[in-house]
Amino acid sequence: MKKNILITGTSTGVGYESAILLARNGYKVYATMRNLGKANNLKQAIEQENLDIEILQLDVTQNDSIQQAVQTVIDKDGKIDILLNNAGAGFAKTIEQASQEEIDWVTDVNYTGVIRTTKAVLPYMRKERAGHIINVTSVGGLVGQPFNELYCGAKFAVEGFTEALATYVSEPFNIQLTLVEPGGIATEFLNNAVAKTVSKEGEFASGEYAPIFQKYMEGIQNRSGSEEVSPYQTGKEVAEVILQVAQSENPPLRIRTSAWAENFTKLKTQADPDGSGIVDQVKRDYL
Numbered sequence: 001m002k003k004n005i006l007i008t009g010t011s012t013g014v015g016y017e018s019a020i021l022l023a024r025n026g027y028k029v030y031a032t033m034r035n036l037g038k039a040n041n042l043k044q045a046i047e048q049e050n051l052d053i054e055i056l057q058l059d060v061t062q063n064d065s066i067q068q069a070v071q072t073v074i075d076k077d078g079k080i081d082i083l084l085n086n087a088g089a090g091f092a093k094t095i096e097q098a099s100q101e102e103i104d105w106v107t108d109v110n111y112t113g114v115i116r117t118t119k120a121v122l123p124y125m126r127k128e129r130a131g132h133i134i135n136v137t138s139v140g141g142l143v144g145q146p147f148n149e150l151y152c153g154a155k156f157a158v159e160g161f162t163e164a165l166a167t168y169v170s171e172p173f174n175i176q177l178t179l180v181e182p183g184g185i186a187t188e189f190l191n192n193a194v195a196k197t198v199s200k201e202g203e204f205a206s207g208e209y210a211p212i213f214q215k216y217m218e219g220i221q222n223r224s225g226s227e228e229v230s231p232y233q234t235g236k237e238v239a240e241v242i243l244q245v246a247q248s249e250n251p252p253l254r255i256r257t258s259a260w261a262e263n264f265t266k267l268k269t270q271a272d273p274d275g276s277g278i279v280d281q282v283k284r285d286y287l
């Protein structure tokens with residue numbers, strides 16, 4: 001039987017590219033998205049290449065939709081081999097300027113959603129004594145960046161959640177965990193984040209924060225042209241790393257997806273680049 005994979009957030013970007021690449025490489029893909037009205041591009045790709053991809057509705061903020069999608073996969077295949085938690089959304093606003101509704105939303109999409117899907121698939125993986133949960137975080141899950149405290153906080157949380165889980169589910173239950181940590185990716189992500197950031201008056205930030213925010217935005221815009229190694233990569237390139245991790249017999253806990261991401265996080269990661277050292281230490285100390 002083919003290995004299957006359930007992917008969240010496949011309407012665009014990394015999720016879309018991963019669905020196609022993994023199907024091309026022999027996986028049965030359950031490509032989920034919150035809004036099935038955005039499935040046209042994926043449907044076309046499936047038809048053109050006759051790909052083994054089934055599209056399901058799944059909103060990571062809605063427990064019912066997660067349960068329903070997971071149950072569909074279990075009814076069909078009786079197992080879930082790989083869960084790719086890819087859905088996420090950028091957000092850049094000062095904590096003072098973000099509304100409580102926005103704060104809850106950033107946390108829900110980027111962090112609590114990962115917990116919900118993981119909680120839903122874990123019993124099936126444990127029963128099979130096999131499984132791999134791949135969580136797409138970011139260099140922002142390792143390094144805090146200006147005006148990204150809410151997004152970075154959520155991604156740091158996914159890093160901690162994943163690292164902790166990895167300490168006690170790998171050995172007895174053969175469930176692997178991996179954190180995929182990209183730098184910038186040329187997807188809809190930045191446009192969506194900017195759309196949420198701009199105020200009704202067309203400003204990014206007001207008051208005393210405005211000049212600092214302006215400098216930050218200019219820095220981001222000038223970055224790709226001025227650095228030797230580009231901070232940006234394509235969704236396809238990130239999908240290649242995800243494929244490599246999915247196919248690995250012994251997947252890393254952590255992996256950066258580009259030279260830029262590796263360099264940007266070096267101070268945090270050089271002592272234990274793939275995260276295996278710290279997990280082994282914790283296992284020795286506690287288990």
Ligand SMILES: NC(=O)c1ccc[n+]([C@@H]2O[C@H](COP(=O)([O-])OP(=O)(O)OC[C@H]3O[C@@H](n4cnc5c(N)ncnc54)[C@H](OP(=O)(O)O)[C@@H]3O)[C@@H](O)[C@H]2O)c1
Nearest residue numbers: 009011012013014059060086087088138184185187188189
């Ligand atoms: N792009 C970057 O610069 C960058 C850098 C580092 C890490 N990342 C991470 O990479 C992952 C993929 O992002 P991307 O660059 O491919 O961005 P993207 O093109 O904007 O894709 C994000 C996906 O998440 C989906 N999504 C948003 N809210 C959701 C919800 N409540 N339930 C289910 N799906 C939801 C989006 O669906 P809709 O189309 O319906 O909104 C879309 O399919 C994210 O976890 C992101 O944080 C991105």
